Amino acid sequence: MEQLLLVGAAFLYLAATLAAWTGIAVRVDAPPRLVSRFVWIGAGAHLVSIVLRSAVLGDIAVATFADALSFLAFLLVAVFLVVERRRSLAALGAVVSPLALGLTVAAILRYAREAVRPLPPVLDSAWFPVHVTLAFLGDAIFALAFSASLLYLFQERRLKARRRAGLLLHLPSLETLDRLNHACVVWGLVLLTLGIATGIVWAHEAWGRAYWASDPKLVFSLITWAIYVVLLQGRMVAGWRGRRAATLTIAGFAVILVSLVGVNVLAIGLHGKAF
Amino acid sequence: MDRGVVLIGLNHRTAPVEVRECVAFPNGRLEPALVRLVELPGVAEGAILSTCNRVEVVACGSDPDAVAGRLPGFLAREHGLGDGAIAPHLYTHRGREAVRHLFRVAASLDSMVVGEPQILGQLKEQYALAAAAGAAGRVLHRCFHRAFSVAKRVRTETGIAAKAVSVGSAAAELARQIFDRFEDKTALLIGAGTMGELTARQLLAQGVGTLLVVNRTFERAIDLARDLGGMPVPFERLARSLPLADLVIGAASSDGFLLGAPAVVEAMRERRRRPMFLIDLAVPRAFEPQVNGLDGVYLYDVDDLEAVIADNRGARAAEAAKAEAIIEAEVDAFWRWFESLDVVPTIVALRERAEDIRQRELARHLGALGGLDARQREAVERLTSAIVNKLLHGPVSALKRHQADAGEAFYVEAARRLFRLGGDPDDGEEG
Numbered sequence: 168m169e170q171l172l173l174v175g176a177a178f179l180y181l182a183a184t185l186a187a188w189t190g191i192a193v194r195v196d197a198p199p200r201l202v203s204r205f206v207w208i209g210a211g212a213h214l215v216s217i218v219l220r221s222a223v224l225g226d227i228a229v230a231t232f233a234d235a236l237s238f239l240a241f242l243l244v245a246v247f248l249v250v251e252r253r254r255s256l257a258a259l260g261a262v263v264s265p266l267a268l269g270l271t272v273a274a275i276l277r278y279a280r281e282a283v284r285p286l287p288p289v290l291d292s293a294w295f296p297v298h299v300t301l302a303f304l305g306d307a308i309f310a311l312a313f314s315a316s317l318l319y320l321f322q323e324r325r326l327k328a329r330r331r332a333g334l335l336l337h338l339p340s341l342e343t344l345d346r347l348n349h350a351c352v353v354w355g356l357v358l359l360t361l362g363i364a365t366g367i368v369w370a371h372e373a374w375g376r377a378y379w380a381s382d383p384k385l386v387f388s389l390i391t392w393a394i395y396v397v398l399l400q401g402r403m404v405a406g407w408r409g410r411r412a413a414t415l416t417i418a419g420f421a422v423i424l425v426s427l428v429g430v431n432v433l434a435i436g437l438h439g440k441a442f
Numbered sequence: 443m444d445r446g447v448v449l450i451g452l453n454h455r456t457a458p459v460e461v462r463e464c465v466a467f468p469n470g471r472l473e474p475a476l477v478r479l480v481e482l483p484g485v486a487e488g489a490i491l492s493t494c495n496r497v498e499v500v501a502c503g504s505d506p507d508a509v510a511g512r513l514p515g516f517l518a519r520e521h522g523l524g525d526g527a528i529a530p531h532l533y534t535h536r537g538r539e540a541v542r543h544l545f546r547v548a549a550s551l552d553s554m555v556v557g558e559p560q561i562l563g564q565l566k567e568q569y570a571l572a573a574a575a576g577a578a579g580r581v582l583h584r585c586f587h588r589a590f591s592v593a594k595r596v597r598t599e600t601g602i603a604a605k606a607v608s609v610g611s612a613a614a615e616l617a618r619q620i621f622d623r624f625e626d627k628t629a630l631l632i633g634a635g636t637m638g639e640l641t642a643r644q645l646l647a648q649g650v651g652t653l654l655v656v657n658r659t660f661e662r663a664i665d666l667a668r669d670l671g672g673m674p675v676p677f678e679r680l681a682r683s684l685p686l687a688d689l690v691i692g693a694a695s696s697d698g699f700l701l702g703a704p705a706v707v708e709a710m711r712e713r714r715r716r717p718m719f720l721i722d723l724a725v726p727r728a729f730e731p732q733v734n735g736l737d738g739v740y741l742y743d744v745d746d747l748e749a750v751i752a753d754n755r756g757a758r759a760a761e762a763a764k765a766e767a768i769i770e771a772e773v774d775a776f777w778r779w780f781e782s783l784d785v786v787p788t789i790v791a792l793r794e795r796a797e798d799i800r801q802r803e804l805a806r807h808l809g810a811l812g813g814l815d816a817r818q819r820e821a822v823e824r825l826t827s828a829i830v831n832k833l834l835h836g837p838v839s840a841l842k843r844h845q846a847d848a849g850e851a852f853y854v855e856a857a858r859r860l861f862r863l864g865g866d867p868d869d870g871e872e873g
Binding site for chain 2: 322327329338339343346405406407409
């Protein structure tokens with residue numbers, strides 16, 4: 168049942184992707200409205216799938232790689248829906264939807280090769296859901312920042328190319344995308360900081376000192392954190408914005424992806440082995 | 443077809459503005475002209491459309507050729523011109539063509555700026571004048587009402603009105619791709635030409651918060667700033683005000699570039715690289731083209747803006763095809779109705795219908811009358827024929843009497859409805 172719901176969500180993300188691309192290519196009112204509608208329904212199915220899975224496990228379902236991918240995809244579309252509701256940014260769905268689709272499909276494929284594993288008793292604490300939710304929410308917000316940045320670079324290139332670009336696409340303004348990038352980086356950084364802090368506290372409670380300090384996930388997270396802090400600092404002090412901010416945001420998200428995939432697929436460190 | 447609709451006129455494509463302004467009907471001169479129009483021999487109904495881009499006279503009459511022959515002279519006389527002065531600029535549409543033309547005008551397909559919305563309002567006003575003056579009759583009432591609903595369909599069912607088609611609106615559209623909101627933005631207009639002014643107006647219409655106006659002659663800058671609600675800035679202070687500007691309209695030419703790359707680099711540094719949109723309307727160009735390579739600077743010259751417009755026109759072509767299909771269907775519908783208004787076929791149809799009823803009723807009742815001999819049978823035939831003919835005499839002679847005058851369409855339509863002769867595509871739609 169959970170799997171079926173996930174497949175359904177994947178199809179809806181696919182539909183949202185197509186609708187978003189159509190909405191950018193032609194000026195019609197229908198596709199942008201469809202984007203959020205498809206994503207809403209997809210996210211609903213996705214949520215039910217995660218809840219069912221969590222009920223089976225007796226805890227929030229993020230411990231296996233497949234669960235983690237599915238959870239991240241859900242948070243990404245949830246964050247997108249919140250942003251899209253407040254300001255019309257359906258075009259953002261052109262990047263968010265395929266990203267969510269990719270994560271969800273990866274989760275579906277991965278499920279087939281994974282057994283359900285309960286959390287080791289030493290880690291079974293109230294910190295677990297808090298830490299993973301904060302950390303993944305941070306990742307989801309950075310994924311949104313990444314989507315805005317990608318659109319920014321695309322839109323900027325077209326505007327710079329002038330005559331050669333053809334100007335019939337319908338994208339949010341550079342200013343809109345840059346503002347969104349800024350807001351996402353601020354929020355993502357707050358959540359990432361909290362995620363790292365709760366992780367450290369939790370690890371300290373579970374294992375005592377120092378054992379976890381060289382965990383690759385932690386190292387990657389600190390690199391990500393440093394990149395976004397530099398970006399935020401640059402924006403506030405030196406007026407970095409636009410292309411430079413977008414490029415750095417994309418770099419930061421690349422580190423997140425490497426850490427997510429690398430640590431789990433190669434099963435290294437505490438985040439890779441323990442779960 | 444021995445009656446018809448004729449439309450003559452000239453528009454922005456066939457006549458330069460010097461000619462159009464000569465034949466335009468200013469306010470107050472339209473009503474008397476309408477009265478004189480329907481007083482022309484052979485003209486049963488008429489209406490006049492006069493805007494800055496077109497002057498058109500549409501008329502109905504029993505002899506389209508005669509009507510078409512009289513209208514150019516009428517238009518010239520109304521303005522005290524010789525026939526020859528406007529003849530080379532005039533086009534003439536008859537019948538379906540005239541109806542199609544009117545529909546296309548209403549739907550803004552014939553406009554200089556295709557899809558612009560003003561034309562429909564003007565058409566409605568001037569039709570109202572023709573109706574009030576009693577110049578528009580049955581046919582034109584319907585024709586104009588259909589034109590209005592065609593325009594509405596085209597507007598709602600196609601994307602014809604959605605895109606920018608002037609330099610100013612193209613600049614505004616591009617500005618919307620760069621900026622999210624405009625209240626906190628400053629525009630700087632350099633030069634006092636018309637193009638620059640129009641573009642500045644478009645940006646102000648977007649909601650641009652502050653407008654600075656720079657001109658070599660400071661007095662001119664003051665005047666223009668007052669007109670536009672902006673602030674005049676002396677030419678010497680151009681470099682100082684540049685960092686303030688999010689949007690810069692260059693509408694003044696000079697030897698060499700008005701703004702070179704170093705000035706823009708310096709301005710960008712001072713404004714902490716907030717994006718800057720430069721619109722170069724001048725020929726030769728006012729801004730050094732290389733500044734487009736600077737991070738956060740977007741430079742568009744007239745040709746770039748023209749390319750945006752051409753793109754929009756391209757997108758419009760597909761929509762225009764849809765619009766033409768709608769118009770074709772509506773012209774067909776109107777024409778079916780219009781053809782049914784002819785007197786002769788109406789009389790024929792009326793007689794056929796009466797004869798048909800008589801025959802059917804005879805067949806039904808002859809049996810009940812029992813065995814009639816030939817003489818009695820002939821008497822019954824004569825009796826029924828006489829009743830039918832006497833009943834039809836009134837309507838038929840009324841139709842004939844009003845043939846080729848203003849009441850024709852009314853009587854024909856009344857007859858068709860009263861005797862259910864068909865031919866009205868919208869049966870029951872209209873009282």
